[in-house]
Amino acid sequence: MIFDRASGILLHPTSLPSRYGIGDLGPEAYAFVDFLTSSGQKLWQVLPLNPPGYGDSPFQCYSAFAGNPLLISPDKLVEQGLLTREELMPVPPFPEDMVEFEQVQQYKDRLFRRAFQRWQTCPAGKEIQSLLANSHWLPDYALFMALKQHFQGLPWNEWDTALALRDERALDQYRHLLKEEIAYQTFLQETFFQQWLALKSYANHRGIKIIGDLPIFVSYDSSDAWANPHLFELDEQGKPAKVAGVPPDYFSETGQLWGNPHYKWQEMAKDNYSWWRKRFQVLLQTVDIVRIDHFRGFEAYWEIPAGESTAINGRWVKGPGEKFFAAIIQALGDIPVIAEDLGIITPQVVALKEKFKFPGMKILHFNLHRGEKEEFLPENYETNAVVYTGTHDNDTTVGWYKKLLPADKEFLASYLRLKPATEVEEICWRLIEVAMQSKANTAIIPLQDVLCLDSEARMNYPGTVGGNWQWRFRKGMLTKDIEQKLLALTKAAGR
Incomplete structure (x- = not known):
């Protein structure tokens, strides 16, 4: 699919402001949609919402x-x-610029269990109980999470053997x-999706599409692997036999060992990939566009025997x-x-992508350095592509620039036509402009770059x-100044 020329912001909802320790789907999320609209953006990219x-x-x-x-x-529960x-009080003194997941989990679980008790009897509960009534995944997921709570967070292969291997009598x-705990987990899902x-809906009505992951x-350790062991490369005890990762490369001498179980693709093909069709269907009800992470794995994947340390x-x-x-x-x-x-x-991955006209990704941090081939510079990007300054796995643009080698800084100064002693924040905005002005139909900017933040705002360090x-x-x-600056760049780029 070829997208219209547009731009947007990469921001996971957990990164929104909130007095409750983590970004949520309340007032600040709606305020962010308003900011996107006012600054001329058409897209909001999030990370997986699972x-x-x-x-x-x-x-x-x-769960997937x-x-x-x-x-x-x-x-929203209020x-x-x-x-x-009054029941929200006392709110712990959460930090404003980071999430302390364990503390947030404890605080919110107390609130949600209280809300659950009221949900079982009040009219508001009746209104949303049918939202996920036909969800094929919900019964297994709710039971999985209830069992996980019961077994104090242990992975499912460490539960009682009968449960781990899904003996029907043990499940019943x-x-x-x-x-009660299964009903509580169901309540959480009903409430999240509502x-x-x-x-x-609010975003869509304001002209904003959501890019999901x-x-x-x-x-x-997921309800998917536990409930569908026949679809995964597991041994007779239910443990992974073959796991995922990527081989050694320029960035890592030992590659990356992710540890996720591989799929039994031949088994999945027998019912025409039913599990995957359901996965795409549910996700496309939740978001408007799907970014497929590690797309090349559908053409060929790196298979590692379980037990390897690299x-x-x-x-x-x-x-x-x-x-x-x-x-x-x-x-x-x-x-x-x-x-x-x-x-x-590989050429085979490119051919698979082009067969279905899927746009690929371009990252300015990877392309704007000394010695880069002409074809990989932004002015030569293909139209059916999505350009980013960086992604959730990159440093922020300010942090990236500060760590550049002198030769790469010299190249960047020449490429961007920078004046001597240009402030790093201005360099950040120039990079945003380069992304906006590129031929790529879609431009996505991490909010950290719009705010010109340093490395302390980095979202993820891969492999850690x-x-x-x-x-x-x-x-x-x-x-308002940032909003107008972003709007001006967006309009000038015809997005």
């Missing part, structure tokens, strides 16, 4: 279908009559035993390729997709666990 697991990462989630309960707005203002026993879809792999001893295995996307499109129509095609990309995904911006940072 419930984060290991390392608080939105790319390692307990469920929503993140931490995004539920307490203010509006619904499920909480009172715990469905009865944990009935709040998210209301926000999405689809990680190719799912977490091993990604070195792996091998390339052919993925489902063209047949997979043909099946999805046949079922769902012309799906709006952005293909994350970064890294070392802990200390990531925490950044938040403060209320009042989105000034």
